[in-house]
Amino acid sequence: MSTPKPAQRLRGAKSPVQRPKKGLQTASAGPLNTDYLETLLGYNARRAALYVIGQSAQEMAQYDLRPVDFSVMSVVHHNPGVTSRQLCASLDILPPNLVKIVQSLEAREWLVRLPHPHDGRAVGLHPTDKGIALMQEAEARISALEKMVANPLSPEQQEQLISLLRKIYL
Amino acid sequence: MSTPKPAQRLRGAKSPVQRPKKGLQTASAGPLNTDYLETLLGYNARRAALYVIGQSAQEMAQYDLRPVDFSVMSVVHHNPGVTSRQLCASLDILPPNLVKIVQSLEAREWLVRLPHPHDGRAVGLHPTDKGIALMQEAEARISALEKMVANPLSPEQQEQLISLLRKIYL
DNA sequence: TATTGTTATACTCTATAACTATA
DNA sequence: TATAGTTATAGAGTATAACAATA
Numbered sequence: 001m002s003t004p005k006p007a008q009r010l011r012g013a014k015s016p017v018q019r020p021k022k023g024l025q026t027a028s029a030g031p032l033n034t035d036y037l038e039t040l041l042g043y044n045a046r047r048a049a050l051y052v053i054g055q056s057a058q059e060m061a062q063y064d065l066r067p068v069d070f071s072v073m074s075v076v077h078h079n080p081g082v083t084s085r086q087l088c089a090s091l092d093i094l095p096p097n098l099v100k101i102v103q104s105l106e107a108r109e110w111l112v113r114l115p116h117p118h119d120g121r122a123v124g125l126h127p128t129d130k131g132i133a134l135m136q137e138a139e140a141r142i143s144a145l146e147k148m149v150a151n152p153l154s155p156e157q158q159e160q161l162i163s164l165l166r167k168i169y170l
Numbered sequence: 171m172s173t174p175k176p177a178q179r180l181r182g183a184k185s186p187v188q189r190p191k192k193g194l195q196t197a198s199a200g201p202l203n204t205d206y207l208e209t210l211l212g213y214n215a216r217r218a219a220l221y222v223i224g225q226s227a228q229e230m231a232q233y234d235l236r237p238v239d240f241s242v243m244s245v246v247h248h249n250p251g252v253t254s255r256q257l258c259a260s261l262d263i264l265p266p267n268l269v270k271i272v273q274s275l276e277a278r279e280w281l282v283r284l285p286h287p288h289d290g291r292a293v294g295l296h297p298t299d300k301g302i303a304l305m306q307e308a309e310a311r312i313s314a315l316e317k318m319v320a321n322p323l324s325p326e327q328q329e330q331l332i333s334l335l336r337k338i339y340l
Numbered sequence: 341t342a343t344t345g346t347t348a349t350a351c352t353c354t355a356t357a358a359c360t361a362t363a
Numbered sequence: 364t365a366t367a368g369t370t371a372t373a374g375a376g377t378a379t380a381a382c383a384a385t386a
Contacts, residue, residue: 253344253345254345265346266345266349268345269345269346286344289343289344290344291343291344291345292345293345
């Protein structure tokens with residue numbers, strides 16, 4: 001039941017955006033004017049997210065972990081016994097779509113489903129020793145990668161960027 | 171040939187993320203510990219992008235414009251005569267996937283496809299008067315919406331956030 | 341031979357309805 | 364009656380291969 005995940009081309013790398021030159025509007029050659037889109041927070045946040053997560057996805061491909069798998073395993077890792085319902089609320093995943101993710105992680109023996117102590121309807125998700133070891137390694141690699149990606153920014157700027165992003169969506 | 175687009179539920183709003191409380195790991199109730207994920211730039215950038223673009227999508231639904239339609243029309247608006255190939259490179263869209271987007275915009279008479287003056291293979295995309303009027307209004311609404319969304323930040327912080335994001339992905 | 345635009349198609353992601361078991 | 368988890372399925376988004384017309 002484990003899902004085979006063929007290596008996938010990762011788009012949204014650092015190449016596609018070309019620098020705009022004001023005043024140029026020739027059709028066939030030369031860079032385009034994207035000045036307006038570049039004023040938009042949504043546009044810039046999406047491009048940054050696609051780039052960073054694309055890099056992370058490449059890094060996690062060695063574990064056959066997609067970004068969503070990593071997020072789920074990370075929450076399970078730090079919240080042993082978490083229920084599917086809580087995971088869905090926390091990561092904004094719809095319950096039907098979480099099912100096969102959990103099945104795949106369970107098949108690889110990174111988590112186990114145990115009956116919930118106080119609620120017969122619910123199932124607690126617990127990381128296995130294998131899953132804990134995996135996530136210790138994977139989280140260390142992701143943290144190291146994020147340092148590389150955020151390298152153009154000073155440590156103060158890195159903190160500030162995350163702080164500003166959180167003020168937007170929280 | 172125009173695509174009917176049923177109003178779609180927009181997820182990723184400001185509710186799903188719950189504040190973590192350190193030390194709490196009870197399974198069925200209480201907020202989860204998501205401290206680790208919240209240290210990640212990719213995680214925060216994605217949540218912010220989903221939130222901002224979700225708001226924009228709601229605003230553009232009145233014109234039956236999805237985010238990708240808005241981006242394409244905006245580039246056409248500011249680059250009359252742009253080719254499909256240029257659009258794909260600029261917005262990171264694959265050529266086969268741009269075809270039906272352009273067909274839909276053409277069917278609504280927001281752009282026209284004219285033969286390219288210097289290249290018989292290429293087709294230039296030109297905004298119609300209707301398309302120009304649409305985008306003047308739509309871009310004004312998006313800019314106003316972005317001001318609302320970025321309201322928790324000071325004007326200096328807003329500029330800085332965009333500047334920091336660009337340093338990440340450029 | 342390389343590029344533009346296109347068709348067909350497959351795969352992934354996201355969404356809704358409906359069912360069961362339990363509270 | 365409401366909630367947790369699941370199944371089935373539909374729709375949207377993203378990917379590759381291959382073709383005709385033109386450079």
